[in-house]
Structure formats: structure tokens, C-alpha cells
Amino acid sequence: xxxxxxxxxxxxxxxxxxxxxxxxxxxxxxxxxxxxxxxxxxxxxxxxxxxxxxxxxxxxxxxxxxxxxxxxxxxxxxxxxxxxxxxxxxxxxxxxxxxxxxxxxxxxxxxxxxxxxxxxxxxxxxxxxxxxxxxxxxxxxxxxxxxxxxxxxxxxxxxxxxxxxxxxxxxxxxxxxxxxxxxxxxxxxxxxxxxxxxxxxxxxxxxxxxxxxxxxxxxxxxxxxxxxxxxxxxxxxxxxxxxxxxxxxxxxxxxxxxxxxxxxxxxxxxxxxxxxxxxxxxxxxxxxxxxxxxxxxxxxxxxxxxxxxxxxxxx
Ligand code: GAL
Numbered sequence: 001x002x003x004x005x006x007x008x009x010x011x012x013x014x015x016x017x018x019x020x021x022x023x024x025x026x027x028x029x030x031x032x033x034x035x036x037x038x039x040x041x042x043x044x045x046x047x048x049x050x051x052x053x054x055x056x057x058x059x060x061x062x063x064x065x066x067x068x069x070x071x072x073x074x075x076x077x078x079x080x081x082x083x084x085x086x087x088x089x090x091x092x093x094x095x096x097x098x099x100x101x102x103x104x105x106x107x108x109x110x111x112x113x114x115x116x117x118x119x120x121x122x123x124x125x126x127x128x129x130x131x132x133x134x135x136x137x138x139x140x141x142x143x144x145x146x147x148x149x150x151x152x153x154x155x156x157x158x159x160x161x162x163x164x165x166x167x168x169x170x171x172x173x174x175x176x177x178x179x180x181x182x183x184x185x186x187x188x189x190x191x192x193x194x195x196x197x198x199x200x201x202x203x204x205x206x207x208x209x210x211x212x213x214x215x216x217x218x219x220x221x222x223x224x225x226x227x228x229x230x231x232x233x234x235x236x237x238x239x240x241x242x243x244x245x246x247x248x249x250x251x252x253x254x255x256x257x258x259x260x261x262x263x264x265x266x267x268x269x270x271x272x273x274x275x276x277x278x279x280x281x282x283x284x285x286x287x288x289x290x291x292x293x294x295x296x297x298x299x300x301x302x303x304x305x306x307x308x309x310x311x312x313x314x315x
Contacts, residue, residue: 001051002307003288004253004276009017009045009055018275018285019097021156021258023134030134032100032111033061033257038280039063040078041095042111043134050310056135060111062092064129066140069111070188072292073142074125081119084096091118093143095127097203099156099258101164102134103185109134110185112166114154115143124150126168128186146179146188155258157206157236165192165236167204173220176201178236192237198242201229209270212298216246216256216272223279225250232298247302262313269313270294273303 001007007015017033024030030045034044035058042060045053066075081091093195098113108130115127127143145151146168154168164181166188178193193203201217208214213233219226228251229243247254254274263271278284291303 001289001311003115003305004286005289006284006286009053011055013046013055013134013147014283015053016283017045019257020273022098022260023100025134027216031058032098032234034096035099039092041093042098042113042138046135048076050315057137059135059138059139060098060129064138069128069141070144073144075140075142077140079117081117083119089119094118095153096257099154100134101156101158101185104162106197108132111138112154112156113247114152122153122154126151126166130186131172134196141186149177151163152200153204155204155206165206167206169202169204173200174198175203176204176217176244195240202218203256205259207259207261207270209268209294210298211244214300215224215240216259218251218255222315223255223277225253225255225277227251230300244299245288246300247304252288252290252304263315
């Protein structure tokens with residue numbers, strides 16, 4: 001599979017799963033991501049070999065079923081937005097970086113995402129949607145500001161014991177905040193850490209390897225790529241290392257989306273999945289898949305490559 005090219009699904013249509021995330025279930029990789037075609041917002045595809053992608057569903061659209069969940073959540077997927085000059089414009093929501101977690105207690109799939117009003121980036125909210133089926137029609141539970149904070153680029157992380165976290169950029173993207181979720185994953189339980197205050201890190205990606213946490217992120221330059229950095233910690237809420245660079249000055253023309261751990265015959269291999277955005281023509285944005293390598297003290301490097309030979313990895 002080539003990096004940086006438009007991918008197509010089994011219907012021959014362009015695969016839109018930008019700013020995405022993957023879940024593995026019953027032999028399939030499920031790929032969720034942004035799709036801004038018409039009123040679609042989040043699409044889901046699946047594959048057994050990471051190369052052939054079967055379209056499953058537009059799991060969230062502007063016409064998704066909505067359900068009031070918390071009194072202060074806003075369940076509108078379209079709303080009138082007042083501009084600075086006082087004029088009004090109808091906006092259809094802009095949904096970015098959708099991530100899905102499976103909650104084994106409630107048997108629900110819970111999607112966390114970044115919500116904006118579709119006219120500008122001033123709402124800075126997170127939003128939640130829920131489904132009983134991984135690729136079912138998600139019910140939209142609304143958007144809100146976590147603990148009153150602004151919330152833009154985001155990701156999720158689930159511990160082996162099921163405890164889940166939501167991580168998002170706050171205070172005009174200056175800070176990256178880690179929140180622990182409630183047991184049902186539907187709300188924020190507690191803000192547990194503010195990372196790199198004032199350093200404006202975006203596109204967070206969190207994973208755990210050999211009992212250590214790794215957070216990858218980008219700097220804040222809109223659609224333009226920049227130098228990716230990462231940090232390591234023994235505890236999510238404890239002290240994190242300083243930020244160290246990975247990849248080159250543009251992270252090989254990409255911004256982090258998620259990390260895909262692959263069980264291979266030789267142990268777990270870690271694949272970095274990034275967006276290669278096309279800021280002028282968003283639907284022409286593509287993806288890159290790069291292997292991550294770790295040295296003996298756990299420092300990581302990104303391998304720039306033109307294509308992935310998945311056969312090398314899949315058992
Ligand atoms: C990027 C962010 C993207 C999108 C874009 C809009 O920095 O990571 O998800 O929000 O800005 O300009």
C-alpha cells in the first residue's frame with residue numbers, strides 16, 4: 001500500500017477516514033475517520049489485510065439520531081452561528097479526529113471527537129456519540145466544553161483495566177489536557193494532568209509500550225506539517241520527559257492521527273498513521289503509514305517509507 005495517495009474502498013469510492021482511529025475486532029481492522037462529503041461526518045471501513053477496505057457505514061452524519069444526555073450538552077448538528085459583524089449564518093457541524101472506544105461493561109462503542117460549528121473554530125468543544133454495534137448508526141449525545149475548557153485536537157486512550165482517558169488541546173491550543181473518563185466513557189470524571197502548558201501541542205496520540213506511556217504530538221501550524229515531537233512517562237499523571245523530535249522538520253509531510261499496534265510473529269510492531277493534509281483541497285488529503293522503531297532505552301524513530309508491505313507484518 002502506497003503512502004500519500006488517494007485510497008479507494010470496495011465500492012471504488014474515495015476512502016475518507018482523515019484524523020482517524022482504528023479498532024481491531026473479530027479479525028477485522030475497523031478504520032474510523034473524518035468524511036466531509038455532503039452531510040456525512042464520520043465514516044467507517046474495515047479490512048482483514050489493511051490493504052483492501054470494505055465500506056461499512058457513514059456512522060455519524062448531520063442527520064444522525066440525537067439524544068439528550070447531559071443537561072448542558074448541545075445536541076444540534078446544525079445551528080445558526082452569529083458572525084463578528086452580527087450577521088447570521090447556518091452552519092453544519094465540523095467533526096474532526098473521531099476516536100472510538102469499546103466499553104466492555106456497557107457493551108457500547110463510544111465515539112469522542114472535536115466539534116466545531118462548521119462556520120469557524122470558535123466553539124472548541126468535544127462531542128460524544130454512541131452505538132451498540134461497532135459500525136452501526138451512532139446516536140449523537142451532543143457537544144460540550146470539558147470542565148468548561150476549550151477542546152480542539154483530541155485523542156483517547158484505554159488502559160488494560162478498562163480505565164479510559166480523553167486528551168485534548170485547551171486554552172486556544174496552548175495546553176494539552178488529560179481527562180479520565182467516567183466508567184461508562186460518556187463523560188469526564190476528572191482532569192488529571194495538564195501537559196506542556198503554553199507549548200501549543202496538537203494532534204495528540206497516546207500509546208503504552210513496555211509499561212511506559214508515549215505521547216506524540218505536532219506543533220500548531222494548521223494544515224501545514226511541522227516537526228513532530230514525543231515524550232515518555234512511567235505514569236500518565238506523573239512526570240513526563242521533555243519533548244524530543246521524531247521524523248524530520250515536517251514529520252515526513254504528515255501530522256499524527258493514531259498508532260496501530262500489530263501483533264506479529266516476532267512480537268508487537270508499532271505503526272505510525274499520519275494525515276498528509278491538503279489544506280487547499282481537503283478531500284485530496286491522504287494518509288501515511290510509517291513503522292516506528294525503538295532503541296534499547298525506548299527512544300523512538302520514525303521510518304520514512306514510500307509504501308507498506310503489510311504481508312511482512314500480519315500473521
Ligand atoms: C490542524 C489540526 C486539524 C485541523 C486543522 C485546521 O492543526 O490538527 O485537525 O483542525 O488544524 O486548520
